[in-house]
Amino acid sequence: MSNTRDRLLGLVAGAMVVLLGVLVVISVRDAEANGKRALERLQVAQVQQLARGLDSQVTSAFAALAGFGGSKPWNLAVGDPADASRLQALQDQNPTLRTGFLLLDARGIITNGTLLQSPVAGRPYTRPGIEPVLQQRKPVILSVAPGLTTPLPTLAIAFPVQDAAGGLGGAMVIESDVSPDSAFNQQVTALRRGRTVVYSFIDSNGTVVASSDLSSIGKKAAPDVLDPRLSFHHSGSNVIASALVPVAGWRAVFQESSSEFQGKLTGPLHSALLLIALAALAGGGLTFAALLARLRSAREEQRRLRSINAAREEFISIVSHELRTPATGQLGFLETTLDHWDGLDDTERREAVSHARSNARRLHALTRDVLSTASIEAGELPYAFEVVDVRGVIRSAADAIADATVAVDLPGQAVEVRADPARIEQVMTNLVDNALKNSPPRAEIAVTVGATAEGEVLVEVADRGSGMTEEQAARAFDKFARGRDQSVEGTGLGLYICKSIVEAHGGRIWVARRPVGTSICFTLPLAGDAPPEPEPTPATATTATADG
């Protein structure tokens, strides 16, 4: 359940990071869309300005031509030499012009012309769109069509002129070639600023009048360019912006590939989006993993602290109980003795005081074990090593336990070890005490000193008590491991302390399970060069060893 909750929390946190990333992406995409719309509006405005500019120029040109047309009358007779001379003078004023001039009478008959490619004087001028000039006296720009003054396709400006009678009775037509190197087209070409940008002007017939795409000049424009929608629209992989040039009847068109048009805006944005998306995913994943790890670590720490707390509380409970029992026993026996002093004989008094002493010893051993454990765990248990005969230490420990039956079997010769005698005595006291607790009343405890095959001193403390199970033997030297059954008193520190002291002396300690009872054996390295005679080693058929 805890793991599931941790994963859920991690997922939620990771999801929030991803969600944040998504929100950022949405915001950026929204900004991108706004940017695109702004770019489109900007482009439309540019094309419209271009169209307005040309429209203004055409309007001005028409105004100028209207003045020119009404300034001095023309004879408008076919082949009239005066008209021919005036036309030639106009032509000579613009020697670089590649196209010429035409004069028409009121009926639309060609009366004169310059740079005529063929003898057309006296023939009707059949170019579409001339009617408004002759009938309505309005200047017009004629759509692209084959010219009469040049072999190239031309567009033409036609405007009314004054005849000999003083009225606007004829028309002058000025042709202009539609070609890539025409002056107008060169101006259009100069507008181009991108790899795929195309600026074009298209007449009312859908013919490309001028274009930065030179291959399209004079040809019908592509259908998507002739789309009647003005302003901005997408067509295939291109974007198209168009605006009308009303006076000329033309359309100004801007084309560019969508990718190039939006590239400057969307390129960096897409890169940023990709980075944000990757960062959100990575961030979400890292957040999930980090949070999960932290939660697990916190949970482990919580478990560890709970465990430590539980162990501490158990220890306090055990110690406080173990302290009270010998303390009240000691007090009780002394109180009984003093209250009934006259009613007791010497033997009874001695026995009562002896009980008090036993309890006092128990209390002393308990406090010593608690303090020793604290020192061991702090790494501060002091040792005063010296070379001693281990037999004396063991005898001293056995004698101190006066009220127990302890049979001690020691070698006949000295067995010298380098040890702290007080600590070894503490080990012996704890082992014998442990044996007594786990034995029937007045059962014999056997202490034997011998040697291992490796030449170490071997001490064995054997009882005839209830014995240990495998599991108990495996845990015998753990801190707070208490007894072979629950009724045995003790803090569970005795064997733990023995193990620590024996290992500090370079020895080993283990449980040897027996058919009857239990032996606890420990070794100590010899201090001298000559090891004692090896004696039969007790069976070590146990599953629990606490080797140093």
Add this chain to the structure above:
Amino acid sequence: MRLVVADNDAAVIDLLTLDMKLEGHDIVGTAMSGAAAVEACTRLAPEVLIVDLRLGPGPDGIDVAGEVRRPDLRVILHTNYVSAETIARARRVGAVVVEKGSLRALRRAVRGEGWPATT
């Protein structure tokens, strides 16, 4: 008084046996577990049962008091762990509580003086 003393600590049994004898009482039986205490009270019909609270595995002292309860048997719970809850539980089964460490309070309780005798 005819007494049964029940405690899982042999040293406590030795102490109480000595002291109660010196007080002039008869120790008719001892027990080191809750089940043994119930058996002893049933078999020996003492007038007073001195029983520890914690008796190892099995029934505790208050459980024993509840099982052996009868009008002519005074049960004294002799324990290191005196708390309001222990006292309340003991009262519910008609027992009194004497804290270990005060033999004089225990003697008074055995004599029947000053019930409930708690220290």
